[in-house]
Amino acid sequence: MTAPFCSTDLSSAVVSRPPLPVRSSAATMSRPMADTPLPKLLLEELTPRLPGMLSVLRTFVATESPSLEKAAVDRCCDVVANAWRRLSGARVDRIAQKHHGDHLRITWAPTPAKGQLLVLGHYDTVYASGTLRKMPFRVSGGKAFGPGTFDMKAGIVQALFAAEALKRLPESEQPRKRIVFLWTSDEEIGSESSRKLIETEARRSDAVFVLEPSYGPRGALKTQRKGVGEAELVVHGRASHAGLAPQDGINAIHEVSRQIARLETWNDLRRGVTISAGIIEGGTRTNVIPELARVQLDLRATTVADMRKLERRLLSLRPQIKGARLEISGGFTRAPLEHKMSAALFARAKALATEMDLALEECAVGGGSDGNYTAAAGIPTLDGLGAVGDGAHSSHEHVLIKTMPQRAALLAALLRSV
Numbered sequence: 001m002t003a004p005f006c007s008t009d010l011s012s013a014v015v016s017r018p019p020l021p022v023r024s025s026a027a028t029m030s031r032p033m034a035d036t037p038l039p040k041l042l043l044e045e046l047t048p049r050l051p052g053m054l055s056v057l058r059t060f061v062a063t064e065s066p067s068l069e070k071a072a073v074d075r076c077c078d079v080v081a082n083a084w085r086r087l088s089g090a091r092v093d094r095i096a097q098k099h100h101g102d103h104l105r106i107t108w109a110p111t112p113a114k115g116q117l118l119v120l121g122h123y124d125t126v127y128a129s130g131t132l133r134k135m136p137f138r139v140s141g142g143k144a145f146g147p148g149t150f151d152m153k154a155g156i157v158q159a160l161f162a163a164e165a166l167k168r169l170p171e172s173e174q175p176r177k178r179i180v181f182l183w184t185s186d187e188e189i190g191s192e193s194s195r196k197l198i199e200t201e202a203r204r205s206d207a208v209f210v211l212e213p214s215y216g217p218r219g220a221l222k223t224q225r226k227g228v229g230e231a232e233l234v235v236h237g238r239a240s241h242a243g244l245a246p247q248d249g250i251n252a253i254h255e256v257s258r259q260i261a262r263l264e265t266w267n268d269l270r271r272g273v274t275i276s277a278g279i280i281e282g283g284t285r286t287n288v289i290p291e292l293a294r295v296q297l298d299l300r301a302t303t304v305a306d307m308r309k310l311e312r313r314l315l316s317l318r319p320q321i322k323g324a325r326l327e328i329s330g331g332f333t334r335a336p337l338e339h340k341m342s343a344a345l346f347a348r349a350k351a352l353a354t355e356m357d358l359a360l361e362e363c364a365v366g367g368g369s370d371g372n373y374t375a376a377a378g379i380p381t382l383d384g385l386g387a388v389g390d391g392a393h394s395s396h397e398h399v400l401i402k403t404m405p406q407r408a409a410l411l412a413a414l415l416r417s418v
């Protein structure tokens with residue numbers, strides 16, 4: 001069954017509750033009871049905002065934003081920028097890109113600001129234009145389905161309503177730090193055009209909150225992410241007739257196979273070190289001893305030390321068949337987000353969640369995000385703060401809608417407490 005608020009659009013959400021100036025007494029949240037903890041107050045404020053949140057989410061999802069289609073992703077950038085301008089009252093800067101979609105930097109600054117916090121996310125998705133026809137936005141059974149709902153447009157919506165709720169706090173309760181929300185357009189294709197911007201803003205910040213999807217039905221935060229890399233091993237052998245002159249050949253496929261067997265022994269699942277041959281090619285005909293073969297490898301490691309060790313081992317590979325020659329390129333592109341970079345922020349988030357009567361869990365994951373870059377820059381980073389749901393990058397992608405106000409309140413409470 002489709003929920004009734006599904007038919008409202010962004011403009012009606014805005015009309016129903018326009019952003020109010022901070023100093024207006026009507027705009028300011030009041031504490032019903034002096035002893036209500038602020039996180040709980042934020043949750044009470046945000047819970048009735050769910051229809052508005054879904055309405056904005058619907059607008060974001062209805063504007064498809066495949067990373068590789070600049071015109072489409074820029075249209076979504078317009079929609080996200082407009083929603084932030086209208087609801088948050090914050091300063092919105094659009095950072096133009098030539099080949100990829102534009103990025104958005106939104107600055108919420110108290111005066112005087114004592115430091116900076118960075119909230120990080122992306123509005124591009126992995127779905128090509130036209131996916132909405134097969135996979136329309138719909139709300140059913142307490143879930144909002146659609147391309148990019150979970151990864152991670154709902155995260156951006158939650159941040160927007162968190163910002164709006166913060167704005168409505170009494171001045172004495174407002175965040176003391178400048179808050180920069182950075183919404184990028186190319187995370188799903190490796191963040192090539194946004195990486196510098198992310199690292200620059202991270203270095204100016206005391207902490208980074210990443211609104212990538214949480215993990216599992218209970219919405220665990222991601223306090224550890226593996227480092228991720230790719231490498232290629234090319235083997236040069238010598239071609240020869242497999243029947244007439246086998247002694248003259250150096251079989252590049254045999255050599256690459258031996259190397260792969262060796263690489264396989266480097267896997268250490270307990271330590272979180274993995275190396276996996278993902279693509280292999282070589283040879284021309286069965287009666288020709290192949291002179292060329294190559295394998296492309298996926299690399300993962302949980303610690304910086306293990307990452308470096310794996311790279312060193314790769315570079316030290318030597319041929320096993322006499323006369324073969326190896327060429328090795330690539331390596332890690334995202335360093336691990338080590339647990340120590342998240343631990344203190346997670347403890348704080350957990351305490352704030354407890355004040356809202358919510359349980360909060362943490363987990364380690366094998367995939368990277370832009371949080372890997374910010375942690376590698378030495379800035380405490382808490383990831384997986386976005387939506388609770390399932391099915392990222394698949395036809396059943398969805399978010400659990402009742403958790404949206406909870407996650408918005410958690411983010412608001414964090415931004416105010418750090």
Ligand SMILES: [Zn+2]
Pocket residue numbers: 122151152187212213
């Ligand atoms: Zn994502």
